[in-house]
Amino acid sequence: xxxxxxxxxxxxxxxxxxxxxxxxxxxxxxxxxxxxxxxxxxxxxxxxxxxxxxxxxxxxxxxxxxxxxxxxxxxxxxxxxxxxxxxxxxxxxxxxxxxxxxxxxxxxxxxxxxxxxxxxxxxxxxxxxxxxxxxxxxxxxxxxxxxxxxxxxxxxxxxxxxxxxxxxxxxxxxxxxxxxxxxxxxxxxxxxxxxxxxxxxxxxxxxxxxxxxxxxxxxxxxxxxxxxxxxxxxxxxxxxxxxxxxxx
Ligand code: 6PG
Numbered sequence: 001x002x003x004x005x006x007x008x009x010x011x012x013x014x015x016x017x018x019x020x021x022x023x024x025x026x027x028x029x030x031x032x033x034x035x036x037x038x039x040x041x042x043x044x045x046x047x048x049x050x051x052x053x054x055x056x057x058x059x060x061x062x063x064x065x066x067x068x069x070x071x072x073x074x075x076x077x078x079x080x081x082x083x084x085x086x087x088x089x090x091x092x093x094x095x096x097x098x099x100x101x102x103x104x105x106x107x108x109x110x111x112x113x114x115x116x117x118x119x120x121x122x123x124x125x126x127x128x129x130x131x132x133x134x135x136x137x138x139x140x141x142x143x144x145x146x147x148x149x150x151x152x153x154x155x156x157x158x159x160x161x162x163x164x165x166x167x168x169x170x171x172x173x174x175x176x177x178x179x180x181x182x183x184x185x186x187x188x189x190x191x192x193x194x195x196x197x198x199x200x201x202x203x204x205x206x207x208x209x210x211x212x213x214x215x216x217x218x219x220x221x222x223x224x225x226x227x228x229x230x231x232x233x234x235x236x237x238x239x240x241x242x243x244x245x246x247x248x
């Protein structure tokens with residue numbers, strides 16, 4: 001467990017470039033290990049530019065994609081062609097633009113959400129090494145944060161937030177009136193590195209509360225629960241999202 005790194009970039013473009021550069025470096029560092037480099041991608045709007053940049057020759061040509069296994073952090077329970085689908089965003093921004101990417105899609109559209117969750121957990125365990133507690137351990141997990149402090153599909157007060165047994169679960173999100181599938185906090189905190197990508201003034205107040213909380217204070221928001229016991233956490237923010245932090 002280490003203190004969070006905070007990287008503040010001018011805007012979303014430079015935040016995304018920084019994250020893409022780091023992805024290339026982390027993947028290269030993993031090569032001598034001889035095992036796949038494993039990463040989980042969130043949905044929503046913030047990571048789209050990061051995915052698009054990874055697909056450009058400037059970055060894509062520096063990644064040995066045959067040695068990379070990509071997964072999802074969470075997915076809305078909608079068909080994969082639905083505009084709300086996180087997979088659709090990742091497919092359009094990255095997968096359709098780079099051949100040979102190994103990507104495991106969360107089949108959140110399946111009526112049996114429990115079975116779909118178990119299937120995805122099995123896919124994780126088939127590829128990822130396990131940590132000392134037996135949780136699948138990602139090399140890196142890319143997370144967003146909502147203005148309510150949620151991350152992945154772990155929303156304040158939602159049942160999945162407290163899940164300590166399963167790696168992937170369905171979660172009913174009351175504010176949207178819909179179900180999602182999501183990695184659980186034990187998997188997120190088993191990662192070697194968690195990287196938040198957060199941009200925009202709309203997140204500034206919550207960022208100040210999440211990152212400005214007194215040391216040792218009890219976590220109020222799901223994003224504050226992210227603290228890999230055998231890993232690191234980094235917050236990649238643009239100046240707008242960090243604006244209240246800079247006033248501290
Ligand atoms: C999702 C995401 C979610 C997202 C935050 C931030 O399925 O929506 O996984 O956790 O990261 O809601 O979303 P934005 O990047 O769109 O602000």
